[in-house]
Amino acid sequence: MFSQTVEYALRAMVFLAGEPYHHGLAQNSENIAKATKVPHAYLSKVLKQLAEAELISSQRGVHGGFSLLVPPGELRILDIINAVEPIQRISYCPLGLPSHGRHLCRLHQQMDEALGRVEEALSDSTLADVLADPNPCIPLVDSPSSKKPRKR
Amino acid sequence: MFSQTVEYALRAMVFLAGEPYHHGLAQNSENIAKATKVPHAYLSKVLKQLAEAELISSQRGVHGGFSLLVPPGELRILDIINAVEPIQRISYCPLGLPSHGRHLCRLHQQMDEALGRVEEALSDSTLADVLADPNPCIPLVDSPSSKKPRKR
DNA sequence: TCATTAGTGGACATGAGACTCCATAATTGA
DNA sequence: TCAATTATGGAGTCTCATGTCCACTAATGA
Numbered sequence: 001m002f003s004q005t006v007e008y009a010l011r012a013m014v015f016l017a018g019e020p021y022h023h024g025l026a027q028n029s030e031n032i033a034k035a036t037k038v039p040h041a042y043l044s045k046v047l048k049q050l051a052e053a054e055l056i057s058s059q060r061g062v063h064g065g066f067s068l069l070v071p072p073g074e075l076r077i078l079d080i081i082n083a084v085e086p087i088q089r090i091s092y093c094p095l096g097l098p099s100h101g102r103h104l105c106r107l108h109q110q111m112d113e114a115l116g117r118v119e120e121a122l123s124d125s126t127l128a129d130v131l132a133d134p135n136p137c138i139p140l141v142d143s144p145s146s147k148k149p150r151k152r
Numbered sequence: 153m154f155s156q157t158v159e160y161a162l163r164a165m166v167f168l169a170g171e172p173y174h175h176g177l178a179q180n181s182e183n184i185a186k187a188t189k190v191p192h193a194y195l196s197k198v199l200k201q202l203a204e205a206e207l208i209s210s211q212r213g214v215h216g217g218f219s220l221l222v223p224p225g226e227l228r229i230l231d232i233i234n235a236v237e238p239i240q241r242i243s244y245c246p247l248g249l250p251s252h253g254r255h256l257c258r259l260h261q262q263m264d265e266a267l268g269r270v271e272e273a274l275s276d277s278t279l280a281d282v283l284a285d286p287n288p289c290i291p292l293v294d295s296p297s298s299k300k301p302r303k304r
Numbered sequence: 305t306c307a308t309t310a311g312t313g314g315a316c317a318t319g320a321g322a323c324t325c326c327a328t329a330a331t332t333g334a
Numbered sequence: 335t336c337a338a339t340t341a342t343g344g345a346g347t348c349t350c351a352t353g354t355c356c357a358c359t360a361a362t363g364a
């Protein structure tokens with residue numbers, strides 16, 4: 001239902017939001033890729049999209065990289081998805097019926113309703129909400145202590 | 153968000169549900185394809201999937217074709233989608249974190265929540281509900297009178 | 305029994321998404 | 335100014351969803 005690209009974009013944004021300094025100090029794409037387990041070269045393309053949507057800034061050269069442009073508390077999950085792969089609501093009849101110009105038949109109304117609920121669910125929480133979880137998603141804390149996942 | 157295949161499956165099912173006799177009298181794939189504006193050869197594959205899911209019956213030979221096996225009032229939109237392309241809920245951590253074996257981090261909880269709402273929305277209405285709409289979706293009533301879409 | 309009708313199966317073509325690789329451009333610090 | 339660092343751009347690969355074509359099988363009815 002959600003594409004890989006969306007998944008990658010979300011991971012990268014969660015990672016960036018979890019970094020101590022949101023502005024000024026940047027993370028390079030290699031670090032982000034490692035921390036989120038995303039193929040480096042592909043992530044670069046995704047990061048570019050996020051930069052074009054002005055959710056993050058990009059900086060070339062030594063000490064360059066990417067950093068958030070929007071406070072985590074104001075960045076909705078939906079905004080991130082819309083930056084890389086906007087949710088397409090159904091606003092015209094997929095059958096191309098002229099008589100259905102404006103209003104959809106019940107079938108497509110239902111499908112659009114489902115899409116609406118997705119937007120709704122993804123509008124409710126921000127990056128800050130995700131970060132507030134005691135069970136961290138990123139960075140991958142497992143690697144160092146993976147031998148004893150449940151010590152003590 | 154929804155694939156073409158899902159769209160095609162839904163159209164075919166709506167068409168079949170709109171036919172006067174649900175059992176016994178079958179519609180052949182060519183007719184269904186024309187009425188729903190779906191490529192014939194491809195629709196055949198989709199119909200086969202629906203038959204394998206036992207939502208419709210298929211019959212070869214003269215006067216063969218496809219017909220509903222389930223009353224429209226008992227057939228949810230979700231059932232049709234699940235027959236051709238099941239909605240994949242997120243039940244494991246996509247990052248492969250061992251420590252996240254059972255319960256997801258907040259990010260994936262949110263994404264799964266969105267998927268849950270889709271299932272919910274698509275469980276609420278049946279084929280019968282869709283059929284009850286005064287504005288028909290299928291068959292394509294436009295062709296005969298398309299010249300005057302809004303005559304009085 | 306035979307011709308017709310209609311679904312089934314498999315091979316193939318095309319396009320988009322996911323991904324890799326490498327050359328290039330921009331920025332920094334020495 | 336130069337070398338190191340990092341993002342950017344473009345070409346190429348791989349896989350899968352979509353779609354086409356055709357030979358084959360099953361069922362019907364004359």
